[in-house]
Amino acid sequence: MKPFYYLSDFPERKNAGQNFVAECPKCGKKHLSISKKTGAFHCFYAGCDFNGKLKDFWEERPYSDSSFTGNTGGNYTGTSKVTRYAGKRNDAACSNSTINGKNTSEVPMIPEDYKKLSPEVFSQIKSLTNDPETNDQDQLAARRYLADQGISLEKAIEAHIGCLTHRCYGKDDEKKATGTQYHCIAYVNYVNGQPVNAKYRSCDPSTVKTTSDGNAIGTENPVCYTKFWSQDSPTTPCAPYNIDCINPLRVSEEHIPRLIVTEGEKDVLTLLETGYPYAISVPNGAASDLAKTFEAFEPWLDQVRDIVICGDRDLPGRTLIKHLTDYFGARGLLTTLPGDCKDISDVLATYGSNVVREIIESAEAQHTSDIITVSERTNEILDALHGEYDHGYDVGYGPLTDHIFHPTDQGGLIITTGKPNSGKTDFLNDLTCRLMAKTGRYVCYLSFEVPDKNKHIAHLIQLMLGKVNTANYTREQLQPIVSFLNTHMVHLDLHEVSPTPTNIIARADRVRRTAPLKYLIIDPYLFMEMETGRYSTETQAIKAMLTQMQAWGRNNNIWVIIVAHPRSLKKQNGKNELEDIDMYTISGSANWANLADFIFSISRIKEQDRSYTRLDMLKVRDQDLCQTGSVLYVRQACGRYDERESEEQIVAETQGKIMAKDQNPWLEQLKEVESGE
Known part of the structure; x- marks a missing residue:
């Protein structure tokens, strides 16, 4: 025998796709496979085991080789394993590495082990x-x-x-x-x-x-x-049964289109019988440790495009299917067996090979709601083309406000900002009270700045009545409004847990499961506890929080409104005034602007001849129903905010003129909401 071989030593080689097939110099059988890409060779005649790497492919790098699956220097005896198959894993020996998400200081197994x-x-x-x-x-x-x-x-x-x-x-x-x-x-x-x-x-x-x-x-x-x-x-561990079917030196294709993974050896025989040459089974059935099972064969599995997971229907089998799906990820395709068959071998025995092939050919990726196809939304798309979709609803102020804030029941993230003492909380009280009274929406408050919940609820009743002084109302007169609020709102007052985003969502989720929750008010963000241990910067923590809140809101058709304060505002050049508030002046991160569906600021204008509140809608994600813009409001003594068309109209009202509609109680609207009219 020679110490090493060149490709020219095998002049009578035959093409076999990505490999050559030649006569083995050791056993004389024509079972020697030679990789055209790497020069690795191996004799597959039982008992021979002649293997190595052609010297044409040697690299000028001793003890390091990323393409050879066998021994160094054509040593066919298999005794000197200086070189490991590396591929994705070369130089892993004697150092910490990451394999399938796990840190290990061990050398990964290779097929030759x-x-x-x-x-x-x-x-x-x-x-x-x-x-x-x-x-x-x-x-x-x-x-x-x-x-x-x-x-x-x-x-x-x-x-x-x-x-x-x-x-x-x-x-x-x-x-x-x-x-x-x-x-x-x-x-x-x-x-x-x-x-x-x-x-x-x-x-x-x-x-x-x-x-x-x-x-x-x-x-x-x-x-x-x-x-x-x-x-x-x-x-130990055992190799997957029939794993040699995807041995790169035995496969003619450069990429294997489909490999079928089963729970047992008999199932592999079934698939071979029905015409599927690429089929393997895990060595210990449902109890297999997949990371250890496939460790030595990851380079072989890398050449497979799709992996059909064909497991059993019993509980251990379904557990294995779940583990295989997690392990192979996007490549995994799932089969569906007839209800009276435990495994694919039962299908062959009961229904024949045609049904087995039909099951394998119809294997599909695991369904996930994260991937939306046109076909599954066909009816909804056609409805939208005919104008049959959620057109949103009026929030109860009038046409000016509806032009800039016209929400749907889709849910998402709303950010409210404004300078200190600009009336953000006060305006939200009025807004949410109107949402309850005039649209029937259910509201959950997490109001850190309103410690006395009794006074807060009493204020909402005053808003509904349009009265500052309610002492003259009897308990019987007030009870209908109290009963209405009992079925349309709730308060969170976190004492048992810290106010982290996760805990807030967990508490709000309890409300959602027992009530038709549509709005969650977090006032203000400043009192929330960010999970800083998981994120290195405030910006990352805010982004994670906003993403979490928005996803929960959209998944459950709930609007999450967060009150966020601006950063320290700079003085404008040449003026003794602070810069205007916009989407990017919110403290902590530009992600407030990036992730919100609505952003509006509240400003309070107090001058000698006029006093009013201005709402500036800074961002509207879906502008089919409303757009950015500004609306002016007059605040009544009871706390109501009523929209006005212009400053001129507001100036005229400073002389004591109040519109009749601004004094009407909302009790009638409450009755209409309750009766469904």
């Missing part, structure tokens, strides 16, 4: 034959079992299925202490063409078909078989 079955073990396994004259009871038992499962003898032989009489154990047996000799089939697993483990399954009949009087019908055709297991595996 799997030891071969000992000659003593392997020699006990008899290869299945198609000899029609055989009287071997192991052969006959295996053939009968496979035939009943719908597996042809030809396909079983092709898959290297063996047979023998072997001691196996049930799940309740104490291994080595009990166990019984059974006729068994042997699932022999290969890595790089070498047998690395064998799993034995008993295949003796346990029940037979009978007539109604108990007489046997065709005792040669059993309907059930014993199910006892044992295995020989010199390496």
Whole structure:
């Protein structure tokens, strides 16, 4: 034998897609595969194991190689493993690395780490034959079992299925202490063409078909078989069964379009029988540790485009499906089995190969609400084209306010800002009171600046009545409004937990589950506790909080209104006035402007000849229903804010003129809301 080889040493090589196939210089069989891309070679004739890397592909970098799956320098004996298969993982040895999200200081496994079955073990396994004259009871038992499962003898032989009489154990047996000799089939697993483990399954009949009087019908055709297991595996963890089907040196395609992953070896046989050559099973069924199972074969799996997850329908099987889906992520496609079939092998036995193929071909990605297709929204799209969608609602002030603030029931994030003492909380009291009284919306308050909840609720009643002094009203007269508020609002007063975004949402979610919540008021943001331990800067913490609030609001069709103060405002050049407030003057982060659906500021103007409040709508995300702009309001003594068309109209009112509509109580509107009119 030579110490190393060149590609020119194999002049009679044949093309096999991404590899060459040539005669092995060690065993003389034409089972030597050579990678055109990396120069790695391996003989897949059982018992040979000639492997290495062509010197044409050697790099001028001793002890480091990112493309070779075998040994260095063409050492075909497999004893000197200086080079590891690295791919994504080279130079991982003797250092901390991250594998599937886990830190480890261990060297990752590679396919060459799997030891071969000992000659003593392997020699006990008899290869299945198609000899029609055989009287071997192991052969006959295996053939009968496979035939009943719908597996042809030809396909079983092709898959290297063996047979023998072997001691196996049930799940309740104490291994080595009990166990019984059974006729068994042997699932022999290969890595790089070498047998690395064998799993034995008993295949003796346990029940037979009978007539109604108990007489046997065709005792040669059993309907059930014993199910006892044992295995020989010199390496832990076991390799996935049939993993060699995607060995890069055995695959002609550069990319494998689809690999099917099952729970058991019999399911792999079923898929091979129905025409799917790329099928594997996890080694320990539903109990498999997937990270360890696939660690050595990640470079092999990288060449697979889609992975069809074909698990069992029982609870352990569904658990495995969930774990496989999480492990393979976007590549994972899920199958749907008939309700009367536990696994894909039951489908073959019950319905035949055509149904198996139909199930595999119709495998689909896991449904997620995060991905919206046109087809699933067809009716809603057509409704929108005909104008049949949520056109929003008036908030109760009048046409001027409706032009700049016309919300729908979609929900989202609203930011209110303004200088200190500009009336932000006062205006929100009036706004939310109108939303309750005039539209029937349910409001939840988290008002840090209103410690006395009794006074706050009393003020809302004064707003509804349009009165400053309610002492003259009897309890009976006030009770209808109190009852109305009881069914339209609630307060949060966080004492048991700290006011973090997560805790606020958790409390508001309790309200949502028992009441038709439409508005959550957080006044102000300043008192919220940001989870700074998870984020390095205030900007990151604010972005996370706003994203969390907006997502919760949209998912539940609730508007979250947050009162946020501006940063320290600068004086304007040449003037003794502060700069105007806009979306980007809110303290802490530009993400207030980026993430909000509505942003409005409240300003209080107090001058000698006029006094009013101005609302500036700074941002409107959906401008089909309303736009940015400004509205002026006069604040009544009871706390109501009534819109006005101009400063001139406000100046005229300073002389004591008040519009009649501004004095009307909202009690009638309350009755209308309650009656649904």
